[in-house]
Amino acid sequence: MWSFDRKNGLTLLTRNGMPDEEIIGLEKSNNVNCIKKKLGNIFKENKELKEDINKRKLASVTDFCASNISVDLNPSPRKKLCTENKTDKHDGKRKGQMNEENTEYKNGEKVLCFWKQDQKWYEADIIEKRSKVLTYIQQSMKIDLLAVVLLLNGILIDASCPARCACGNSVNGVNLYCYGRNLEYVPNIPNDTHELTLASNKISIIKQFAFVNLPGLHDINIADNLITAIEEYAFVGMPSLHFAKMDNNMLTTIRAHTFDATDIRDGMNLTSNPINCDCGVYPLWSWIIERQSMNAEATCSNGTLITSLGSSELEKCNPDNCQCLNDGKCVMTGGGKVICDCIEHWTGEMCQGIVWANGHQWLELNKLIIQAQHKTTVIENMQQQLTLEVNKLCQCFSPNDATDPLDHLFNSTLNIMSILAFGKRLEYENPDFTTLRARVKYIFKHGQSLGRKETLFSWLALFTKSQVSEVIGEMDKLHAFIKQKLENHVTDNNSKFPLDLLDVYLNLSDSERKDSALSERNFFQAIIDMYIAAYETYTGTLMTLMFHLLKYPDVQTKCREEIHRVCGGKQTVTIEDRDELRYVESTIKEVLRIAKPVVLAIYRTIPREIKVEKYTIPAESIILFDLNDPQIDPKLWDNPNEFDPDRWETPQKNGYLPFGIGPRRCVGAPTVELSLFFMITNILNKFELIPEDERNLPMERDWTGISLFPKQFKMFMKPVEYQQYT
Numbered sequence: 001m002w003s004f005d006r007k008n009g010l011t012l013l014t015r016n017g018m019p020d021e022e023i024i025g026l027e028k029s030n031n032v033n034c035i036k037k038k039l040g041n042i043f044k045e046n047k048e049l050k051e052d053i054n055k056r057k058l059a060s061v062t063d064f065c066a067s068n069i070s071v072d073l074n075p076s077p078r079k080k081l082c083t084e085n086k087t088d089k090h091d092g093k094r095k096g097q098m099n100e101e102n103t104e105y106k107n108g109e110k111v112l113c114f115w116k117q118d119q120k121w122y123e124a125d126i127i128e129k130r131s132k133v134l135t136y137i138q139q140s141m142k143i144d145l146l147a148v149v150l151l152l153n154g155i156l157i158d159a160s161c162p163a164r165c166a167c168g169n170s171v172n173g174v175n176l177y178c179y180g181r182n183l184e185y186v187p188n189i190p191n192d193t194h195e196l197t198l199a200s201n202k203i204s205i206i207k208q209f210a211f212v213n214l215p216g217l218h219d220i221n222i223a224d225n226l227i228t229a230i231e232e233y234a235f236v237g238m239p240s241l242h243f244a245k246m247d248n249n250m251l252t253t254i255r256a257h258t259f260d261a262t263d264i265r266d267g268m269n270l271t272s273n274p275i276n277c278d279c280g281v282y283p284l285w286s287w288i289i290e291r292q293s294m295n296a297e298a299t300c301s302n303g304t305l306i307t308s309l310g311s312s313e314l315e316k317c318n319p320d321n322c323q324c325l326n327d328g329k330c331v332m333t334g335g336g337k338v339i340c341d342c343i344e345h346w347t348g349e350m351c352q353g354i355v356w357a358n359g360h361q362w363l364e365l366n367k368l369i370i371q372a373q374h375k376t377t378v379i380e381n382m383q384q385q386l387t388l389e390v391n392k393l394c395q396c397f398s399p400n401d402a403t404d405p406l407d408h409l410f411n412s413t414l415n416i417m418s419i420l421a422f423g424k425r426l427e428y429e430n431p432d433f434t435t436l437r438a439r440v441k442y443i444f445k446h447g448q449s450l451g452r453k454e455t456l457f458s459w460l461a462l463f464t465k466s467q468v469s470e471v472i473g474e475m476d477k478l479h480a481f482i483k484q485k486l487e488n489h490v491t492d493n494n495s496k497f498p499l500d501l502l503d504v505y506l507n508l509s510d511s512e513r514k515d516s517a518l519s520e521r522n523f524f525q526a527i528i529d530m531y532i533a534a535y536e537t538y539t540g541t542l543m544t545l546m547f548h549l550l551k552y553p554d555v556q557t558k559c560r561e562e563i564h565r566v567c568g569g570k571q572t573v574t575i576e577d578r579d580e581l582r583y584v585e586s587t588i589k590e591v592l593r594i595a596k597p598v599v600l601a602i603y604r605t606i607p608r609e610i611k612v613e614k615y616t617i618p619a620e621s622i623i624l625f626d627l628n629d630p631q632i633d634p635k636l637w638d639n640p641n642e643f644d645p646d647r648w649e650t651p652q653k654n655g656y657l658p659f660g661i662g663p664r665r666c667v668g669a670p671t672v673e674l675s676l677f678f679m680i681t682n683i684l685n686k687f688e689l690i691p692e693d694e695r696n697l698p699m700e701r702d703w704t705g706i707s708l709f710p711k712q713f714k715m716f717m718k719p720v721e722y723q724q725y726t
């Protein structure tokens with residue numbers, strides 16, 4: 001049942017059982033109807049997915065901005081930690097996201113603050129966290145055990161008979177009998193032990209190397225304890241082991257490397273343990289399968305014999321086929337698919353990158369990217385390279401032949417990202433450019449993080465068809481491409497004057513680079529995330545900007561007049577002109593408001609239960625912010641559906657959210673704002689944009705799954721003479 005209310009500008013929907021059509025219960029908006037329809041189709045096709053969704057709690061909060069929700073979400077006393085009245089050098093409204101100065105510490109824990117309309121800083125961690133996403137991975141990593149074994153060979157434990165145990169001598173060595181002695185730990189065991197009985201105690205964990213250097217140990221019995229975990233390498237050092245009884249404990253999983261360098265020759269008993277037979281069982285399963293001569297009695301929690309599990313399914317869990325980074329674990333879903341379950345801070349495909357990272361890892365990457373975009377030398381370089389990009393872009397149009405701008409604008413988007421990342425635009429014909437374009441496009445189309453149309457919730461992608469290994473293959477090639485660029489940068493790099501993200505990365509201190517959040521792998525993935533994040537959003541915005549300049553020639557003329565008046569015939573409009581080109585800035589803002597380049601923010605989750613007005617939203621709910629509604633809410637805007645740059649002459653209410661809100665706001669926003677300004681002023685300075693057919697510029701737009709794009713149109717670009725205006 002949906003519970004639904006609309007009060008004080010807040011639309012809130014929660015649900016218990018979710019009917020197909022009501023997956024996202026945002027009423028009113030056409031875009032959302034479209035989303036519903038799309039997800040509805042997936043539902044109809046997919047029973048497994050329906051079941052999964054029905055197990056989850058889902059809440060959707062819209063009109064976020066209008067609702068004062070961040071204050072309501074956040075009654076915690078930690079709010080006091082966030083300093084008031086800080087100003088932002090870069091953006092009069094909002095503090096640069098993650099500078100150390102707006103990060104405060106409490107008990108060593110970072111508390112993030114963000115700017116809110118009423119001039120106060122608020123803690124925002126509660127909704128900062130990305131919702132967990134489980135996806136597939138592939139690749140492998142192996143631990144070199146040999147070194148460990150060699151190390152251990154030298155260790156001898158000098159132990160006499162442990163307290164509370166009985167030791168009897170036999171021809172083969174000591175029989176150590178510790179049955180039912182209330183032991184909570186494995187005692188020190190004499191090196192000449194032949195039989196070891198530790199059954200019926202209260203042992204809860206078997207530590208690493210617990211039985212090290214027991215060359216003659218023949219039988220071990222640790223049955224009937226409270227064992228919940230056997231640490232990796234716990235069984236190393238028993239080369240003569242014939243029998244191991246471990247039944248009737250509380251083991252849910254046997255980790256990889258537990259039995260490494262161990263041979264149990266005759267038999268083992270692991271029955272009556274609640275062992276999960278998902279991917280976690282792979283190490284045990286493969287270890288048993290390799291030892292055909294051993295009699296293995298081992299069962300899953302449901303009683304299935306582990307030896308009877310299907311090898312074709314379990315092979316997918318083989319670390320050679322499945323690797324999760326940052327300590328993520330491969331897990332198998334009900335459908336036999338293998339995915340990455342990331343530990344608390346990480347989410348996403350391989351538990352890496354920025355879009356799906358949380359906590360410290362996210363913060364460090366976010367800080368690096370934000371700081372880079374604010375460096376003067378980076379901004380100057382961007383301006384220089386954008387001049388070249390605009391010139392090339394304009395050459396793709398003609399005063400006589402009408403051209404569809406879409407493809408060309410995609411090219412410019414990629415180049416803007418390349419300028420930010422590597423400091424240089426690439427020629428459109430350059431093989432590096434065409435390959436990069438093809439790879440980003442492929443990942444965007446088939447990938448699971450941002451690009452899949454049908455998967456606004458990317459965890460839904462688990463259940464839909466996917467080209468996972470191909471996507472990961474493409475990602476790997478992009479990683480190699482970025483690594484190559486980084487290596488070239490090492491030689492070119494003038495560390496004093498960073499020009500791009502790679503320079504900023506290279507300038508990190510050794511200790512900063514040791515932080516796994518800033519490892520090459522994570523940093524490269526963050527760059528890929530940015531390419532993907534920019535791909536449609538930025539192109540869609542450029543398309544919408546062109547469209548409005550064609551649709552409203554008076555706005556175009558007014559922009560050009562302002563540019564000519566302020567810049568007085570300069571060849572290149574520069575960033576210094578920005579403050580005076582207010583109408584152009586207003587036009588860009590108005591386009592970003594009306595373009596809805598991102599309809600719904602990337603979903604987040606709340607780590608603890610929260611109350612919003614009369615609603616209680618359960619912990620772990622997925623929160624979706626509808627960025628569209630506040631931007632066209634009649635309570636916030638006069639004539640919200642009208643394209644009217646002049647409205648920005650007076651201060652507007654707080655409903656402008658093209659980049660989202662809070663610490664998880666778009667990390668590329670400074671580059672977007674700078675490059676949109678730079679591109680459009682320099683195009684209009686020299687060209688008039690003319691539609692091929694002014695009657696054929698419909699306002700309806702196509703929804704791609706993330707952005708709204710104008711319907712296809714063609715245009716001419718005609719050189720203009722500089723006009724002197726007073």
Ligand code: HEM
Pocket residue numbers: 354355356366417420529530531533534537538541597598600601602603627658659660661663664665666667668669671672
């Ligand atoms: C007009 C163009 C763009 C728009 C409208 C836009 C909008 C957004 C929005 C709404 C979000 C989600 C924020 C949230 O979860 O609340 C986002 C996230 C993000 N955007 Fe953009 N974006 C644009 C271009 C770019 C570009 C050019 C880049 C890269 C330079 C970029 C990088 C990112 C990244 C990395 C995130 C994830 C941030 C995080 O998880 O902390 N975006 N963007």
